[in-house]
Amino acid sequence: MIKKDDIRKLAALSRLALTPEEEERFTHEAQAILAYVGKLGELDLEGVHPRTHAHEVANVFAEDEIRDSDAHEHARLVEQFPDAKDDYLRVKNVFE
Amino acid sequence: MSSVIEQLHEELESGKTTATALVEKTLTHIRAGDADVHAFLSLTDAEALRAAGVVDEKLSRGEEIGILEGAPIAIKDNILLAGEKATAGSKILESYTAAYDATVVKKLKEAGAIIVGKTNLDEFAMGSSSENSAFGPTRNPRNLERVPGGSSAGSAAAVAAGFVPASLGSDTGGSIRQPASFCGVVGFKPTYGAVSRYGVVAMASSLDQIGPFGATVRDAEIVFDAIRGQDDHDATSLSEMHDAHLEYGHVRVGVPKEYFSEGLDAGVRASIEHAIEELKRSGMEVEEISLPSSAYALACYYVIMPAEVSANLARFDGVRYGLHESRNQLYEEYLASRTNGFGREVRRRIILGTYVLSSGYYDAYYAQAQKVRALIRREFDEAFKKVDVIVTPTSPTVAFPFGEKSEDPLTMYLSDIYTVPVNLAGLPALSLPCGHVDGLPVGLQLIGRPFEDKLLLALGKKYEELRGPFPTV
Numbered sequence: 001m002i003k004k005d006d007i008r009k010l011a012a013l014s015r016l017a018l019t020p021e022e023e024e025r026f027t028h029e030a031q032a033i034l035a036y037v038g039k040l041g042e043l044d045l046e047g048v049h050p051r052t053h054a055h056e057v058a059n060v061f062a063e064d065e066i067r068d069s070d071a072h073e074h075a076r077l078v079e080q081f082p083d084a085k086d087d088y089l090r091v092k093n094v095f096e
Numbered sequence: 097m098s099s100v101i102e103q104l105h106e107e108l109e110s111g112k113t114t115a116t117a118l119v120e121k122t123l124t125h126i127r128a129g130d131a132d133v134h135a136f137l138s139l140t141d142a143e144a145l146r147a148a149g150v151v152d153e154k155l156s157r158g159e160e161i162g163i164l165e166g167a168p169i170a171i172k173d174n175i176l177l178a179g180e181k182a183t184a185g186s187k188i189l190e191s192y193t194a195a196y197d198a199t200v201v202k203k204l205k206e207a208g209a210i211i212v213g214k215t216n217l218d219e220f221a222m223g224s225s226s227e228n229s230a231f232g233p234t235r236n237p238r239n240l241e242r243v244p245g246g247s248s249a250g251s252a253a254a255v256a257a258g259f260v261p262a263s264l265g266s267d268t269g270g271s272i273r274q275p276a277s278f279c280g281v282v283g284f285k286p287t288y289g290a291v292s293r294y295g296v297v298a299m300a301s302s303l304d305q306i307g308p309f310g311a312t313v314r315d316a317e318i319v320f321d322a323i324r325g326q327d328d329h330d331a332t333s334l335s336e337m338h339d340a341h342l343e344y345g346h347v348r349v350g351v352p353k354e355y356f357s358e359g360l361d362a363g364v365r366a367s368i369e370h371a372i373e374e375l376k377r378s379g380m381e382v383e384e385i386s387l388p389s390s391a392y393a394l395a396c397y398y399v400i401m402p403a404e405v406s407a408n409l410a411r412f413d414g415v416r417y418g419l420h421e422s423r424n425q426l427y428e429e430y431l432a433s434r435t436n437g438f439g440r441e442v443r444r445r446i447i448l449g450t451y452v453l454s455s456g457y458y459d460a461y462y463a464q465a466q467k468v469r470a471l472i473r474r475e476f477d478e479a480f481k482k483v484d485v486i487v488t489p490t491s492p493t494v495a496f497p498f499g500e501k502s503e504d505p506l507t508m509y510l511s512d513i514y515t516v517p518v519n520l521a522g523l524p525a526l527s528l529p530c531g532h533v534d535g536l537p538v539g540l541q542l543i544g545r546p547f548e549d550k551l552l553l554a555l556g557k558k559y560e561e562l563r564g565p566f567p568t569v
Contacts, residue, residue, distance in 0.1 A: 010451050014450045016433075016434055016443050017431050018436040030444075032257060040396060040461070040465060041460070043471070045468070048471055049467070049470055053302055054473075054521065059312065061457070062328065073196045080418075081416065082420035093426075
């Protein structure tokens with residue numbers, strides 16, 4: 001059964017912070033949901049091939065060609081940057 | 097059944113009204129009526145009036161106009177409309193402005209449809225009641241004390257309230273069909289791949305599909321015909337589509353017994369059984385079928401969907417766009433931006449998805465669910481050798497009161513029990529109103545073979561004739 005420590009660890013892996021109340025609540029809820037989905041284990045699936053997609057799909061390749069980006073689209077993307085220098089996205093140092 | 101879009105088209109062509117007058121009337125109607133309903137998060141007056149002007153110019157030159165030209169349409173707020181807000185119902189995207197048009201929006205604009213606004217939804221399309229929207233819930237126009245369903249709550253309510261004849265939603269596990277059922281309108285989830293998802297905020301990519309709501313099946317079909325087709329921007333989109341060519345008298349209807357068991361409201365059952373009787377009286381052959389793995393579909397869905405959600409929502413890191421919480425450390429920024437930006441249901445599903453994908457649990461949950469998914473599809477394929485269409489309830493109950501299920505996620509999830517198998521199998525399905533329980537609409541779900549979307553819509557229109565009118569509010 002999933003425990004509070006697991007929830008805490010999963011939250012950190014997911015880059016989410018939980019309050020102590022939420023840790024408690026999420027633990028109970030996850031236990032209930034996992035108990036419900038646990039019924040998948042009842043089925044005998046010997047020889048069943050897993051299905052990842054609704055239809056049989058083939059890879060789709062695009063020509064490797066340079067296309068100009070739309071100027072409006074470009075400007076709108078840059079406007080969304082929380083922090084920018086000229087047209088570039090400014091981010092925090094990854095290495096100290 | 098008379099289509100609202102077709103009526104508007106006639107009025108425009110005959111000069112009874114103009115596109116500009118129609119848009120003004122629509123916006124005024126929404127401003128007056130939406131204070132109670134809250135179907136819309138934003139209205140796009142300027143762009144709508146500009147587009148209407150283009151249609152009016154064509155009309156004044158005596159040019160012919162297409163069926164969608166001048167028709168007001170609403171768009172779910174997880175679909176991008178260039179230069180307009182696209183919040184996806186989340187605080188993390190509260191101030192986000194779309195940089196480009198989704199393919200479906202581009203196609204609607206090309207067809208001359210007038211986009212009048214963006215509609216409310218459960219955050220990132222995760223929910224069945226609109227109570228998970230960061231911007232407050234939508235109310236059901238049929239009864240303001242009841243939820244409209246979800247996640248495409250605003251798009252369903254906007255049609256039910258008579259604000260617009262059609263709208264766009266997205267459906268990952270029932271998010272078009274369940275609100276259509278609750279609000280008493282038509283909702284259509286096309287075959288997986290029939291409509292491009294380029295420009296929709298991804299939730300669970302192997303299940304997500306964009307589709308229309310309409311006041312009638314014909315209204316939904318007109319929008320579907322405008323948006324479908326292969327798109328280079330979505331590698332999963334396909335152009336394959338079969339024509340509707342069955343003789344109604346020879347239609348074989350399958351009724352899966354598993355969809356009429358425990359948990360189904362007695363009134364809803366009676367209403368669906370009555371609809372099935374009407375189909376039978378019209379000359380269709382009705383037979384009982386069995387889809388035993390459907391009992392495992394919801395469990396399967398609540399493994400696959402959160403797994404894909406946890407991966408898709410990793411992109412919201414506060415670095416490139418959306419809510420950005422400034423901190424000293426990069427890790428702290430991720431943590432603060434995501435924690436303050438995502439609501440409870442979204443965080444719950446991300447954590448659950450991270451769990452089922454983690455090493456040690458992957459085989460027990462994710463791999464097992466993928467096998468069950470294969471089984472579910474195989475059973476549908478077998479059933480469709482015997483029948484042409486499968487009929488079920490859309491949801492086990494009618495619209496429930498606010499707060500009734502919001503504290504218990506599992507209970508809320510159960511309202512999608514009849515819709516999720518369709519997404520897992522990638523099939524087309526239509527929900528259309530078939531009756532009332534306690535004054536609230538009941539939804540009938542028709543499920544078809546892959547790429548037989550047009551047949552499904554033709555059958556939907558046939559059923560509407562048998563049923564008679566089902567007016568919006």
